Amino acid sequence: MIKYDLIVVGSGPAGRRAAIQAAKLGKKVLVIEQGKRVGGVSVHTGTIPSKTLRETALNLSGWRERGFYGRAYRVKQEISAEDLRRRLLITLDHEVEVLEHQFARNRVQSIRGKAKFVTPDTLSIEKDDGEIVHVVGTSILLAVGTKPFRPDYMPFDGKTVLDSDDLLEIEELPRSMVVIGAGVIGIEYATIFSALDTQVTLIDPKSTMLDFIDKEIVEDFAYQLRDRNMKLHLGQKADKVEKLPDGKVSVLLDSGRRIVSDMLLFAAGRMGATDTLNLAAAGLEADNRGRLSVNPETFQTSVPHIFAAGDVVGFPSLASTSMEQGRIAARVAVGAIAKEPQKYFPYGIYAVPEISTCGLTEEEVKQRGIGYECGVARFRETSRGHIMGLDSGLLKLIFSLKTRRLLGVHIVGEGATELVHIGQAVLNLKGTVEYFVENTFNYPTLAEAYKIAGLDAWNRMGEIKHEE
């Protein structure tokens, strides 16, 4: 039986970062991946496919130019599912190629197969041809990620009633679509298809959406969705979902309303992929959503040489944070020094329009009883916004009145997921409102919105009274 310093189960963002980190520290590392190719959910069914689809949809629909040329403007008149898939396959190939090369040059070994525990330090790997291999690890990292939640009552068929994995395989673009679940996945896909002129209805039993985002930003976002005729049925439950003889799908809401559409996307959360790991043999147990609990500083489970990182440990379930968790877990596992993750990380929602946020929301600042001031800038106030034909986009900064420090940055609009990093840097470096007032920004840029929002807050906060 071959023995490794670190065995990583899963080759998504957490697994790949962990494997490369341990290999860079001279350790013997094995990655076990059950999928056809390495990369995980992130590369094959999650982050990269959905963002590629978004980019293709925005490019082919001419979405970004419609501010100038009107809502009827199109770059390509008839956009097909094949148009969307073509770019997807090229992007995914590049991603996998880069990852395989990284593994090869760092001497990370990988094996294709399904891993499960035999003892706390031994895993069996079932290969595709049925062969079983056993391996032993001084440390083991579970970076197995999640899979879509697929309740029995939903008549999934991969064509009319789909989960977010099935959506990447559709043969025809729907003219109408119901999305159940106004979480990040539901909202991203709902708005991407709406940009392709699919009539989209979004349903969620909760009466609010994106509760972790600043309310003012969500209100602006919801206004923009309704303005382009998307239907939002929040606080309403789908009582009955039925496939109809004509190939459509009907959704009966608890309000009595019936919605018939070409396609239904069910995006109501995900489950940790721990059910086949035989956790009991390792002395571990998952929660009711298949997640594992860990020490948030070391990513150790209750069995000290077994680590877990990425989506399988729950919130925030991002590719970005998963990578960092994997890196930290690997360092702890091989005895290297590891700092805990930075306090403020950005959250990017690649809806149309984008939302991005870092730090405290206005609601959180109020709850904590911190005296604060807000500064707001609209993209239509910036010259870059005029050049780009933007009539929407909002950047909001929140500052402490006492320390004048930036507490939160919240953005909805074009480029939000890139722009947020300026705010993130100021936040983590403990910068104040003066940073935005006293620094010169490139002109014309959307980043100038930081200057405008900084000045907006500073005008009400007054001059600095003492040096901090």
Ligand SMILES: Cc1cc2nc3c(=O)[nH]c(=O)nc-3n(C[C@H](O)[C@H](O)[C@H](O)COP(=O)(O)OP(=O)(O)OC[C@H]3O[C@@H](n4cnc5c(N)ncnc54)[C@H](O)[C@@H]3O)c2cc1C
């Ligand atoms: C539609 C969608 C869009 C998303 N968009 C974004 C985004 O824009 N930005 C962002 O930051 N995050 C996004 N995410 C979240 C992101 O994809 C996840 O946070 C990330 O993939 C989690 O990484 P991970 O390392 O935990 O594992 P995953 O990427 O989930 O990969 C886990 C891997 O483990 C393998 N595995 C599982 N069990 C076993 C086993 N027993 N044996 C061997 N292999 C096993 C699986 O086959 C899989 O390849 C999105 C997710 C989805 C679904």
Ligand SMILES: NC(=O)c1ccc[n+]([C@@H]2O[C@H](COP(=O)([O-])OP(=O)(O)OC[C@H]3O[C@@H](n4cnc5c(N)ncnc54)[C@H](O)[C@@H]3O)[C@@H](O)[C@H]2O)c1
């Ligand atoms: N841009 C990004 O960073 C990005 C993009 C996509 C996904 N993700 C990650 O993927 C994870 C999963 O996303 P998600 O949107 O599937 O889950 P989620 O948990 O964020 O949202 C699920 C939504 O479905 C609703 N819901 C729950 N059970 C339901 C039921 N039985 N019937 C109808 N509605 C129900 C909930 O009220 C909630 O609004 C998230 O944690 C997110 O962090 C991140």
